[in-house]
Amino acid sequence: MNEQTPPSPAPQRDLTTIGWTDERARAALRRILDTAIDSAMPARVLARYLPPPPKGKCVVVGAGKAAASMAAALEQAWPDVALSGCVVTRDGHGTATRRIRVLEAGHPMPDSRSETAGRAMLAAVAGLGGDDLVIALISGGGSALMECPRDGVTLEDIRTINRALLHSGASIRDMNVVRRHLSAIKGGGLAAAAAPARVITLAISDVPGDDPLTIASGPTVADPTTAADALSILHHHGLKVPDAVEKVLRQPPTDRTLSPRNRYTLISTPFMALQAAAETARECGLTPLMLGDALEGESRDAGTLMAGIALSARLHGLPVGAPAVLLSGGETTVTINPAGPPPGRGGRNTEFLLSMALTLQSNVGIWAIAADSDGIDGTEDAAGALITPDTLQRARAQGCDPRHYLRGHDSYSLFRATGDLIMTGPTLTNVNDIRAVLIL
Template sequence: MNDATIHPFAATSRITTGTDWTDERARTALRRILDAAIRSAMPDVVLPRYLPQRPKGKCVVVGAGKAAASMAAALEQAWPDVDLTGCVVTRDGHMAPTRRIRVLEASHPVPDSRSEAAARTMMAEVTGLGPDDLVIALISGGGSALLELPAAGLTLDDIRTVNRALLHSGASIRDMNVVRRHLSAIKGGGLAAAAGAARVVTLAISDVPGDDPLTIASGPTVADPTTAADARAIIAHYGIAVPDAVQRVLMRPPVTGTLSPRNRYTLVSTPFMALQAAASTARELGLTPLILGDALEGESRDAGTFMAGIALSARQHGVPVAGPAVLLSGGETTVTIHPDQPAPGRGGRNTEFLLSMANTLQGHEGIWAIAADSDGIDGTEDAAGAIITPTTLSRARALGCDPRACLRAHDSYTMFQQTGDLVMTGPTLTNVNDIRAVLVI
């Protein structure tokens, strides 16, 4: 596998430090910072150092997520002489070349019949293994939709209905995955329980605030301490209407499986690690980095307004950091589509965050920002995110766009497409959630 294939996002522009920050230089610096964060989370960079002791018996590889295929390729490269079998499932368009581990594709963010077929295949792969055998589970963000096995009494359509409602409710990824786990036979430790006495080693790339193993891909190899009552409370809190069959399943007594005492879980890459790599690149560019946090959540437009306020304070008062500086943050904001609103336009949480930030800044000089999903796909669009500059709003208006109307209509992608400010990386084959960098000069 060559670097150009695995890392299509790699920047080639060079920047020298100095005092003359042009728009072009600011854009290139932001892209360099984003690319450094993504590159630091690539499986071929992080996976080899965490591989377990080789087994006496079989080595079965399973996994799910947007990085699952590239993780499988990295494992094959690190263990060229080990007899690896098994399969992983990834999102359409996120394939990587493998020779021993089969790679399947399925739908995201709502599961389809391929998600269920992948789950059944993996359960069969790990069933009947013994104590000398090893299961390596390669888990990354997106696995909740890509790997689905409805609990007894449910159909895939029931799961899809609930998933769609959760995605539009404004629920956090943590709350969404509590509900998903209680409707699934493979999540919340179901896959590890099926492995019986085998040693189970999970290597995970985190895409969730707080790096909770139970939340990453809904924890197929992690015991679930939450209850069906917790899932019912979340459904009630967000006012979600669910099928009758879902109500019945959530009223049943719990069924628990037993996980092997040799079950081990390791985070090989996290959002904070990616932000540290971004900070290192910022220093190389003559900027002072300030990491505000790797777990920022909340409504995207509110987060954009808040971040604009911090940037203005840094620009005008040198607080919390004096420029030239870059404010770094990660996490996952949400976009709530209310039932009484007109059909939304095109956009994702990162472009909505940026449009809100631009509307608050109103062209203030000396502030640029980039925000992108590290997997290369912001929501369901083909852009990873976008860049805003001091001229974003004036350029949009000159093209006939109303930035505030676009924000109200959740149509941020359309505006940034017209201004030429979208960030297009293609699938990066990793996923450490969103990366946001605000440049203050």
């Protein structure tokens, strides 16, 4: 981020003359965010995508931050169908079910409960026949929550690799390539174990591009990548590869041919959530402009870029004239320098917002909100935060140096001091990040 020359202030005008106050701007952004999240709730969308009940058994398996709420929605939609099986979700993301067992496990790092859950799912789908149906409920976060290491690899090997990847700046797509090739359940492993039963996958996407192979590392999807690809990713990021992992990734591939009867359906995606947000923006009297549902890159760089687009809109009416809201989704990245000091508290959304605020330098007429739709930004208890034209002023009044907090990856602490954190708790769905920039 260029911190040398702040942008020229936008022309000042009294926004109250057009009916907008800080309170109204904040309320509009929060309504837009809440609508986007609510549109992705399984209770709203899952039932319409269900197939007819099977002649034989119906086994339900699944993994992800929305797995428990998806299981509850399925039970509600099929009250008289005999359901069995289990799903796994993140700690604190469970919900009450009657027929489908809900497990909890570690995230973002797999733990022993992740392996227990993975093996339980493989056992649940074993021995099924051609008239039986497996419904796989898949959502973001499932890659860490569901694990079954390949022979020759231990869970600790996988944890070591995952930890290194999380701090390397690798994309979620690259991380999942590696995870799939170290696992017996990912990359189609779960669907292969269920054969000859038909497998219907209902998925909520949290990844740029909605690639089924990337959502929870694709446990029911054929994998076109190779173990050599996984090794190349590890070497590209300069990671030390344990000998056992290197050996497994050099072995011949396992056959995971999947049935053509299987079906994979996306029931909610980031784009669908942004469409719902856009409709709410119109109801608020704003012109929505969607900038994309798959924005990636460093969080602070994305914040700088978004600030520039917002300033252009306010100063020149391009790419949209005020009053308007810029909407975007996707997943940015916070890269921690392993040789630097320990990072503070923060997530990709709060870092994005702090960088944006520093670039805007208190220009009036621009507010923004950014949050993870699952309610957890990184590893913190906040979903994200909100910035206003006076964010920097209020932060300094609390004794916070915004540039220092950005350099130290301590954005959560700054927004806690200003009172601008967004606290939703676990939402029980996950369509990745939602960002909205209000321009007046």
